Amino acid sequence: MIIKNFSLYNFRNYNEQKIDFQQGINLLIGSNGQGKTNILEGINYLLTGKSYRVKQENELILWGKDKFYLQASCLVNDRLIKLESYYETGKKVMKINQLACKRLSDYVGTVNAVFFSPDDLNIIKKSPNERRRFLDILIAQVKPAHVSLLNSYLKIIKQKNILLRHEKRIDLLKGQIQAWNEQLVEIGSKIIINRGVFTEKLNNYCRTIFKSIFSVDDDIDLVYSSLGKKDINEALSIFPEILEIKMMLEIEKKTVIIGPHRDDLLIDLNGKAAKLFASQGQQRSMVLCLKLAEMEIILKEKGDYPILLLDDVLSELDEFRREYLIEYIDSANKQTIITMTGADQKIVNRKKAVYQVTNGSIRREE
Ligand SMILES: Nc1ncnc2c1ncn2[C@@H]1O[C@H](COP(=O)(O)OP(=O)(O)O)[C@@H](O)[C@H]1O
Ligand SMILES: [Mg+2]
Structure with a gap:
């Protein structure tokens, strides 16, 4: 499975942002508190219909605003699927290819992700x-x-x-x-x-x-x-x-x-x-x-394969297991989105795209 692009509006510290992701390794690099985890949380929320961090969706809305909107185009077994999620105090709408889902069970599992954090x-x-x-x-x-x-x-x-x-x-x-x-x-x-x-x-x-x-x-x-x-x-x-x-x-x-x-x-x-x-x-x-x-x-x-989201975990693993994990990802070119504070040369060598995350804004490196 692949998330081709992802857009956020008024989600966490993002006002309006679109990101194109690649197959294989995508690196989100930035110092602490810039919004790396927020991106993974957004993707995970859009795919599962739930936040793993908070119970109340209100906390996900950009401070001072009253709604958020997330959207992604994904490929599942080479089929294009558009996911949308919209939240305005108390009202939550989840859509697959423009069709609103009545229940979470109609929505969850359409595009899969495995999330891994410390x-x-x-x-x-x-x-x-x-x-x-x-x-x-x-x-x-x-x-x-x-x-x-x-x-x-x-x-x-x-x-x-x-x-x-x-x-x-x-x-x-x-x-x-x-x-x-x-x-x-x-x-x-x-x-x-x-x-x-x-x-x-x-x-x-x-x-x-x-x-x-x-x-x-x-x-x-x-x-x-x-x-x-x-x-x-x-x-x-x-x-x-x-x-x-x-x-x-x-x-x-x-x-x-x-x-x-x-x-x-x-x-x-x-x-x-x-x-x-x-x-x-x-x-x-x-x-x-x-x-x-x-x-x-x-x-x-x-x-x-599901999309693999790795939030700050590489630095926690020792050399051997880090290598193993990178080999594993590389072997079938599994789409992986990795956040880290500094560029690790070994991973950068294998990457398909690097994005700099600064204060709720993302820029792809050439
Ligand atoms: N609802 C929100 N509205 C605006 N900013 C938020 C919101 N929730 C969290 N933040 C800000 O997002 C930043 C944390 O982003 P995070 O993705 O966790 O950073 P990191 O890059 O370290 O992973 C903090 O600066 C925090 O103040
Ligand atoms: Mg983080």
């Missing part, structure tokens, strides 16, 4: 929430209906939580919880299955890739742990029963305890939890491995 170390280091999010974003890219499932699930959890907090009459409460639980099992099981299936796909790619970027003696292992079980089928078969068993506990705690919103993607290095035992360098290699596996899954499912 913050992605959180996938390994931080809470299960980060890992579920990583997995859900990947699934949504190739199976957009997953977004609708997640939305329905969130609504159920929200309603059940309201009930647990406010209904004081215990018999009434139990009956209503049972009704919500039926829906929770129906939607929740589909989410568990999706996540389980994609974890297996990821694991297969990761195991091979990791040996090339780390060492043949080291093993990465991913397991989706649902309802405390490492076996998805076991989790699915006990799901209704656990909800029954834990009902009194949920009533006591006044919150939903059981369900895939509490699941985790376990990431091990040589049989031990990477979060606790892997070094910082090993964790970085593992994240790189997850991202490359994501690229391969999208290629397999969509027949075309």
